[in-house]
Amino acid sequence: xxxxxxxxxxxxxxxxxxxxxxxxxGDSVSSNSAAWNWIRxxxxxxxxxxxxxxxxxxxxxxxxxxxxxxITINPDTSKNQFSLQxxxxxxxxxxxxxxxxxxxxxxxxxxxxxxDPWGQGTLVTVSS
Amino acid sequence: xxxxxQSPSSFSASxxxxxxxxxxxxxxxxxxxxxxxxxxGKAPKLLIYAASTLxxxxxxxxxxxxxxxxxxxxxxxxxxxxxxxxxxxQYYSYPPTFGQGTxxxxx
Numbered sequence: 001x002x003x004x005x006x007x008x009x010x011x012x013x014x015x016x017x018x019x020x021x022x023x024x025x026g027d028s029v030s031s032n033s034a035a036w037n038w039i040r041x042x043x044x045x046x047x048x049x050x051x052x053x054x055x056x057x058x059x060x061x062x063x064x065x066x067x068x069x070x071i072t073i074n075p076d077t078s079k080n081q082f083s084l085q086x087x088x089x090x091x092x093x094x095x096x097x098x099x100x101x102x103x104x105x106x107x108x109x110x111x112x113x114x115x116d117p118w119g120q121g122t123l124v125t126v127s128s
Numbered sequence: 129x130x131x132x133x134q135s136p137s138s139f140s141a142s143x144x145x146x147x148x149x150x151x152x153x154x155x156x157x158x159x160x161x162x163x164x165x166x167x168x169g170k171a172p173k174l175l176i177y178a179a180s181t182l183x184x185x186x187x188x189x190x191x192x193x194x195x196x197x198x199x200x201x202x203x204x205x206x207x208x209x210x211x212x213x214x215x216x217x218q219y220y221s222y223p224p225t226f227g228q229g230t231x232x233x234x235x
Contacts, residue, residue, distance in 0.1 A: 046226060046227075046228050046229065047172070047215060047217075047226035047229075048226075049223050049224045049225070049226075062222065064223050065223070098171055098172075100171075110222065111219075112219040112221075112222065112224045113177070113219050114162035114174055114177040114217065114219060115162075115172075115174065115217070115224075116174035116177075116183065117171075117174075118171035118172055118173075119171065120170075120171060121170075121171050
């Protein structure tokens with residue numbers, strides 16, 4: 001049974017960097033069948049997929065256009081976890097952030113599937 | 129990006145009712161659709177994927193149907209634990225996108 005445990009600060013100042021970590025149990029961040037995602041939820045934007053990292057002989061990343069210039073998602077194989085960094089945050093980045101496991105459709109490069117399971121969520125408030 | 133529109137946005141029902149939630153995609157997505165249930169303060173929980181495949185452990189009173197642009201989630205006999213917000217999600221193409229949610233409240 002795969003479980004995801006999130007950690008990181010709940011308050012970030014404007015213009016600074018939001019950093020969250022998602023620890024994986026029951027699976028491997030280097031799995032050849034999984035993709036590791038970050039998704040956020042806010043009243044104004046709803047559920048918004050932010051990006052993912054996955055390993056298929058080498059590491060790949062995909063990011064949403066809306067945050068592409070500010071986001072980095074990195075795997076940490078030594079700790080079996082992955083992280084989110086979002087730079088230059090503004091109050092509009094205030095949201096509940098979730099990590100989630102996804103997969104790719106077999107033999108379809110760059111494809112997506114559903115998300116399951118999800119981490120418990122972290123409310124991140126951007127405020128001075 | 130593909131836009132997902134759910135209807136209604138919210139409604140009230142009673143325990144034992146049969147309810148249907150609709151999700152419409154702005155372009156055809158074949159059957160690449162998932163449904164989630166979210167309760168306050170909790171993460172979304174996967175109910176259905178591939179439009180109609182029930183996730184393991186999800187009660188059989190939940191069912192999904194549709195393909196192309198129009199999809200439905202049906203709960204055949206509402207239980208008290210089913211009052212929650214429901215979301216659809218397309219995974220046909222990048223980026224994966226979600227509907228705005230349907231809040232199901234107790235009448």
